Amino acid sequence: MKRIDTLVTGGTVLTMDKNSNKFKNGAVAIDGDRIIAVGSQDTITQSYSADQIIDLPGSLIMPGLINAHTHAAMTCFRGIADDMELMDWLNNYIFPAEARNVSQDLAYWGSLLACVEMIKSGTTTFSDMYIFEDETARAAKQAGMRCLIGEVLFDFPSPNAKTPEEGLEYTEKLILKWADDPLINVMVEPHSLYTCSPDLLKAASDMSNRYQVPLSTHLLENKNEARQIKEKLGTRATSFLEEMGMLNERFFAFHCVVFDDDDMRLFTDHGCKVVHNPESNMKLASGVAPISAMLHRGITVGLGTDGCASNNNLDMFQEMDSAAKLEKSSLLDPTVMPAEKVVRMATCDGAKVLGMENQTGIIEPGKKADICIIDMNKPHLTPMYDEYSHLAYCVSGADVDTVLINGQVVMRGRRMTTVDEQEIMDRVREIAEGIRKSLNLNP
Structure with a gap:
């Protein structure tokens, strides 16, 4: 024995x-x-x-469940600006709140709180896009969580990077610092096509190729975004990504609500993957992603909660329930998105999206x-x-x-067993008081 x-x-x-x-x-x-x-x-x-x-x-x-898209440190902004349209929510509330409050301290404690919330609801791996991602990596390491992280890249200044070049330099430092770590993995993450110039997107793609790490972005989250990108770039979003050489088996996109047959064909041809965020999409009234059609075409789809400012929790069991029922309701077909499929999206399929199928998502030897x-x-x-x-x-x-x-x-x-849950909640409550004062919110 x-x-x-x-x-x-x-x-x-x-x-x-x-x-x-x-x-x-x-x-x-x-x-x-x-x-x-x-x-x-x-x-x-x-x-x-x-x-x-x-x-x-x-x-x-x-x-363990795999949360394939979130913004961990945004636990600090949970419920801060609800019941709004996406662009109004982002431009008039979230971006200003971040500019005034996001720091290394907020990123660390907010990410630790997210790790506790995710572990306590069965998530063992998460994919994260936010600011000061080295602090998120440090928090995940302390909590004992597996993650794939990336510093969000913008054309405009963030609390961590005054220029796109600084954001790219920070990303490269993350890649080098956490190389071969047993838990921490790094990707390149331009925020979206409407917040990143073609030059920044090309530089991000080049870095992804150079280090052979994943590349991901928000994509076609609602009709207004699709219209804005068409006006900005003069072409369809997925066609632009193909022309830029960004579409490959390491590329995955979040939301993909306004996806049609041509978009799905390109993703299928290039082996790209999708992360479905049904609860965030419903809360922001962004629309219903055509997930059944994607699956029919063979596109690998994972599930994510998105951040706590647009969901407002990190419970992947709730996300499975919503994914199944939203699809059935929107297609008026109770047979679509069966229970086993959504469980796979939250486990083995999520691992495939993140390029971790050889590590996690299945219980089997090795x-x-x-x-x-x-x-x-x-x-x-x-x-x-x-x-x-x-x-x-x-x-x-x-x-x-x-x-x-x-x-x-x-x-x-x-x-x-790895962190002090009460201490973390106490620290985030202190941070929240500072956020409340900075935005003149009533108690």
């Missing part, structure tokens, strides 16, 4: 592999940062003994041990006939009991 670090037992294991294998009364064997075996509990426990046994009878054991364990002994989860249905339509983030990332237990029995 081989001695290993950790055995996870007691529940049904949903592997999310290509065959949708699951093991009732299953077990997962973990040594170091990797999964080394998965199967029935009887088989696994006959072969392995462990220094640590995590046993939660009747639970669901699944890959993958990193990123695991979410859900306590199913709850009234609202009783009875259960189908695991995927429960995950998509019944489970909430509050039902997550234990989370492992890279083989480390980061939460057990809903208690964080």
Whole structure:
């Protein structure tokens, strides 16, 4: 019998592999940062003994969720400007609030709060675009989270970069600093086609190619943006991206609400990927992305919450529920976006979007041990006939009991093991008071 670090037992294991294998009364064997075996509990426990046994009878054991698009530090702006149209929200509220308040301190503590919120709702990997992203990386590292981060690039000054060139230099420093880190990965992230010049977009694409890292951006989030880009560039957004040489298998885009057949054809031809943000799109009334059509064309689609200023939480279980129901409602077809598909979008498909399919998103030998364990002994989860249905339509983030990332237990029995949750909330409340004063908001 081989001695290993950790055995996870007691529940049904949903592997999310290509065959949708699951093991009732299953077990997962973990040594170091990797999964080394998965199967029935009887088989696994006959072969392995462990220094640590995590046993939660009747639970669901699944890959950790992947939040493929967020702005972590914007937890500090949660609910600050609700019920507005996208451009009004951005230009008249969010950008001014950021200009007056975003600092390294806000980025660090806001990102730590986001990490706690995500871990406590079952997310083990997130993809982030914001300002002072080295602080977000530092926060993720402390919390024990896996991430793919990128400094947001603009034509105009940000709190961290006075010029586009400074933003690119900062991005390059991130790439070099975090190279080969087990948890932190870096990408290049121009904000959008309406906030970045062709020269900046080309320089971002060149850096992505030079270091072979992902390139991502907000794209065609609503009709006004599509019209604005057409006026600015004189051509369709995706055609412009193709002409610039930006479309390849490392490129992925957020939102893609105003996508037509030609846009989808280009993404299919170049192997580009999409992150769907249904709750943010609904809240900002941006429209409904044609996700079923994208999937029919073979485009890989992941799920993301977007930031806390436009959602207003980071619960990926809620995002799955919204993704499924929005698609059914908009197409008047209850068969589209079935439960298992949205669970895949939040796990293995999300990993593909981020270029991490060889690391995470599936429970199988060789993958990193990123695991979410859900306590199913709850009234609202009783009875259960189908695991995927429960995950998509019944489970909430509050039902997550234990989370492992890279083989480390980061939460057990809903208690964080890596950071001081109360301290983080207290610090963000202090930051929020400063934001309130800077914007003359009433208590």
